[in-house]
Amino acid sequence: MIPFLLMAASALIIAIGSTPLVRYAALQLGILDQPAARKIHETPVPLMGGVAIYIAFIGALAFFGERRYVNEVVGIFVGATLVSLVGALDDSRGLGSYLKLAFQVAAASILIISGVQVRLFNGLLDIALTLFWVVGITNALNLLDNMDGLSSGIATISAAFFTLLAAMSDQYLVGALAAALCGACAGFLVYNWNPAHIFMGDTGSLFLGFLLAAVGIKLRFPMNSASVTWLIPVLILALPIFDTTLVFISRLRRGKNPLIAAGKDHISHRLAQRTGSSREAVLLCYLITGGMGLASVFLTQANLQEAIVVALGALLLAGYAFWKLEMQNDRI
Numbered sequence: 001m002i003p004f005l006l007m008a009a010s011a012l013i014i015a016i017g018s019t020p021l022v023r024y025a026a027l028q029l030g031i032l033d034q035p036a037a038r039k040i041h042e043t044p045v046p047l048m049g050g051v052a053i054y055i056a057f058i059g060a061l062a063f064f065g066e067r068r069y070v071n072e073v074v075g076i077f078v079g080a081t082l083v084s085l086v087g088a089l090d091d092s093r094g095l096g097s098y099l100k101l102a103f104q105v106a107a108a109s110i111l112i113i114s115g116v117q118v119r120l121f122n123g124l125l126d127i128a129l130t131l132f133w134v135v136g137i138t139n140a141l142n143l144l145d146n147m148d149g150l151s152s153g154i155a156t157i158s159a160a161f162f163t164l165l166a167a168m169s170d171q172y173l174v175g176a177l178a179a180a181l182c183g184a185c186a187g188f189l190v191y192n193w194n195p196a197h198i199f200m201g202d203t204g205s206l207f208l209g210f211l212l213a214a215v216g217i218k219l220r221f222p223m224n225s226a227s228v229t230w231l232i233p234v235l236i237l238a239l240p241i242f243d244t245t246l247v248f249i250s251r252l253r254r255g256k257n258p259l260i261a262a263g264k265d266h267i268s269h270r271l272a273q274r275t276g277s278s279r280e281a282v283l284l285c286y287l288i289t290g291g292m293g294l295a296s297v298f299l300t301q302a303n304l305q306e307a308i309v310v311a312l313g314a315l316l317l318a319g320y321a322f323w324k325l326e327m328q329n330d331r332i
Contacts, residue, residue: 003175004166004167004176004178004179007060007179008180008183011059014060015187018052018055019187019188019190022051023049025048026049029092031047033046033201045199046197048088048091048092049188049200050087050088050091050200050204050205051088051203051204052187052188053184053207053208054184056180056183057180060180073116073214075110075111075114076116078114079110083107083138084203084210086202086206087142087202087204087205088201101135104135104210108134109131111134111214118217120226134213136244137216138206138213139244140241140243141208141212144205144244144266144268145200145204146268146269147194149193149196152192153185153189153286156189157289158293159179159185160178161296162174162212163182166219173218177215181212194279209240212237227307228302228307231296232300235292235293235295235299239288243268246322253326267285267325268282269281292314
């Protein structure tokens with residue numbers, strides 16, 4: 001666990017040091033997120049904070065990662081860099097949703113070609129599941145980035161649980177990736193917490209989503225059944241998955257294109273309406289992610305029957321939350 005803590009600490013320090021520099025550059029270049037009706041900030045906020053996360057992540061791995069492990073994940077680096085560059089172009093110039101989606105599929109394909117893929121059925125279905133998982137989680141973190149400190153905080157907690165689980169099962173590669181990501185996100189969160197001084201933009205949210213999806217695929221528990229362990233990354237990333245599902249179904253119900261339409265219909269916005277505070281809404285999202293993370297730790301030792309009970313319980317909770325939140329939205 002000590003190497004992982006060292007890697008997280010180094011990424012944390014790099015992120016804390018580099019984020020103000022990236023913020024200054026964004027201000028000079030005029031890359032700002034302008035206020036709008038669907039947004040909660042009232043003044044322009046610098047974008048491109050994802051560049052600082054990227055620098056901190058790569059820097060920590062370059063200085064403290066073991067080369068024999070890093071060489072195994074070239075596909076992850078290339079794919080993550082591709083989606084981050086696409087995000088940077090979207091932040092600075094603006095790209096269409098379908099073009100971004102095409103690049104995300106290309107990045108996921110790079111993962112598959114490099115050997116990083118879901119292995120449940122040993123066939124084309126595994127490839128389809130990998131594409132669905134990677135593109136889905138990448139976009140889920142992107143959609144979740146709608147409130148100060150939300151996406152960066154959820155990514156920090158999720159990466160921390162991935163690091164813990166990797167340490168428990170002696171998976172250095174997964175642990176190194178997750179620890180570096182956790183430290184980078186935590187360092188950025190110092191400046192992204194409400195009121196945020198900088199946003200990560202698509203540069204960061206797409207990068208985070210892609211890496212978390214890849215780490216979830218790489219995480220293995222050979223001592224337990226594949227029927228049980230595939231639930232672990234799903235639980236850790238349950239909140240962004242739920243948020244994306246909520247938004248898609250809600251917008252489709254209202255005849256809106258979920259890939260293009262935007263609005264204050266995310267779980268964070270709805271919790272903020274109930275609590276009267278965006279900070280409380282974000283903290284509640286942190287708490288939910290932490291609870292799901294603890295459930296995922298239990299699953300590492302669970303048998304099939306216990307895993308089924310956990311899965312059904314999570315589905316029932318998600319269904320009830322969806323119903324309550326949609327009822328609230330219908331009244332607004």
